[in-house]
Amino acid sequence: MTEASPAVPHPNGAYVFRLYLAGGAPNSVRALANLYAICHRHFPDSHRIEIIDVLREPMRALAETILVTPTLVKVSPAPEQQIIGNLSEEEEVLRALGLPQKENG
Amino acid sequence: MTATTDARPGDTTPLMEKAAALALRLAHTENALRALTSGQVDAIIDPEGRAHLLRPAQESLRRSEQRLQTILECAADVIVVVDREGLILSQSRAAKRVLGYEPDELIGKRFFELIHPEDLPILYIAYFNVIEGFAEHATVRFRHRDPQGLDRLVEAAVGQLRGFSPANVVLSLRPATLAIAVREKAVPATTPPSSSRGKDLFLAMLSHELRAPLNPALLGVEELLDDAQFTAANPVLTMIRRNIQLQVRLLEELTDFTTVGEHKVRLRLEALDAHEYIRFVLEICRNEIAAARVDVRCFFWATESKVAGDAARFQQVMWNLVKNAVKFSPLGSILSVTTINDPPGHLTIQFSDQGIGIEPELLPRVFDAFHQGNHSAGGLGLGLFIAQGLAGAQGGSLTAHSEGRGKGASLHLTMPLFGLGEERAHVEKEAGFFPLATPGAADAPVPGNRRRP
Numbered sequence: 001m002t003e004a005s006p007a008v009p010h011p012n013g014a015y016v017f018r019l020y021l022a023g024g025a026p027n028s029v030r031a032l033a034n035l036y037a038i039c040h041r042h043f044p045d046s047h048r049i050e051i052i053d054v055l056r057e058p059m060r061a062l063a064e065t066i067l068v069t070p071t072l073v074k075v076s077p078a079p080e081q082q083i084i085g086n087l088s089e090e091e092e093v094l095r096a097l098g099l100p101q102k103e104n105g
Numbered sequence: 106m107t108a109t110t111d112a113r114p115g116d117t118t119p120l121m122e123k124a125a126a127l128a129l130r131l132a133h134t135e136n137a138l139r140a141l142t143s144g145q146v147d148a149i150i151d152p153e154g155r156a157h158l159l160r161p162a163q164e165s166l167r168r169s170e171q172r173l174q175t176i177l178e179c180a181a182d183v184i185v186v187v188d189r190e191g192l193i194l195s196q197s198r199a200a201k202r203v204l205g206y207e208p209d210e211l212i213g214k215r216f217f218e219l220i221h222p223e224d225l226p227i228l229y230i231a232y233f234n235v236i237e238g239f240a241e242h243a244t245v246r247f248r249h250r251d252p253q254g255l256d257r258l259v260e261a262a263v264g265q266l267r268g269f270s271p272a273n274v275v276l277s278l279r280p281a282t283l284a285i286a287v288r289e290k291a292v293p294a295t296t297p298p299s300s301s302r303g304k305d306l307f308l309a310m311l312s313h314e315l316r317a318p319l320n321p322a323l324l325g326v327e328e329l330l331d332d333a334q335f336t337a338a339n340p341v342l343t344m345i346r347r348n349i350q351l352q353v354r355l356l357e358e359l360t361d362f363t364t365v366g367e368h369k370v371r372l373r374l375e376a377l378d379a380h381e382y383i384r385f386v387l388e389i390c391r392n393e394i395a396a397a398r399v400d401v402r403c404f405f406w407a408t409e410s411k412v413a414g415d416a417a418r419f420q421q422v423m424w425n426l427v428k429n430a431v432k433f434s435p436l437g438s439i440l441s442v443t444t445i446n447d448p449p450g451h452l453t454i455q456f457s458d459q460g461i462g463i464e465p466e467l468l469p470r471v472f473d474a475f476h477q478g479n480h481s482a483g484g485l486g487l488g489l490f491i492a493q494g495l496a497g498a499q500g501g502s503l504t505a506h507s508e509g510r511g512k513g514a515s516l517h518l519t520m521p522l523f524g525l526g527e528e529r530a531h532v533e534k535e536a537g538f539f540p541l542a543t544p545g546a547a548d549a550p551v552p553g554n555r556r557r558p
Binding site: 027 | 134146148149154155
């Protein structure tokens, strides 16, 4: 499930996300798909996504005080921020994570 | 307050950090709650670090709808939804059986146009009482025209369908019961309705009434059993379910009895190997036999074992007999099943137990409905009554023998051998049930017969 292992900043100093999800549950699957879409549109060459399945590694979620899934954490650039839900509202996701928005089009 | 203002700046920083962390945590919780209420969460992590998967709302909605649909399809009654003006909006599948209409054939038709004009006033009254809220439910009987133009006598419970605007009406229709049909037919005064028929009708109604509340209770219990929240209560819930199921079974027995009373069993006589059936029925009852630690011994002495009987009914008779014998067998006793070709041209199966036996004066009564002797062994006391009726219907007989109290009992099922009464073999015949119990009933008009070509 894990696409990129360490939570170290990207060499390019760009965007690192950690997505906590629950196996193949509907909201989790949707969140993952939405996250891929957002990343490919906004930071095609400078992102890294780490996926944590809480059904397999619940203790990791607990360590980071994750309450529910799906939760997306923006690890870098600092500050660390998070958003809960299936990430279907792209603008809201970008705003919540404090990310620059491209002009809509 | 003053203390903090006096404190050096270095002391307040950790406090501020703590406050900021708390605020962040609060914000996360709030977000989690918002996501939860909008259905965007599929798992919750508890403080012990366990992840709990939530059943997606849509999935559970779909399942409950499916369940409801199944209930409607399986219900013995037709459920028809009609609007204020009598336009049929929906119908369930039983419409075919009860009213003779194909699925969806009734939709869009005017319900009142399918009713016998003479019966309209009474239906109108019930309908409008319900739709105007004067009565919660009303039960009426009327003649309903089927696609072939024949009138079917049906009974309908009329109720208002809440939560719809404008108000709709839900009708639950079933074939009307025997007594009404008899009245309808205007029985000649010379054949008074037998008292047993009144009893049958009462029982038919009673069993229906008693069963109705059980189904929702059963569904409720099953739902709770499915629910992970109530795992701790599972043993109790299982016990409740088992008892409801038992109750349903008892009521089914009662319904069996009433079908029997209505003389409406269709038989197909064919050659059946009695020995094979005995083995099969003993196999079905294996758990009960093992639980009672009864030692079953078979003595197949009959050389001719092919009897003329109706497969399902023959099996039912033997099933009832085995269950009866096991029920009255003491723990660890012997139950012998013996077959002989006696009297000539017949096969007799003897089920002999070592149970409490039957006192001579009570022997004639063991086949009476609801007779249980001086003991309560569970059940309704209908097993032998049904068995005797079914045996008689197939041309056989069932008798009880006992040396007296404490000396065990023996039930003898005698069936004609196949091939000796060829004219009866492979013949579908409508059985007249219980000639003993209802001597006058065979002559009385029966709706089932009246309708059949």
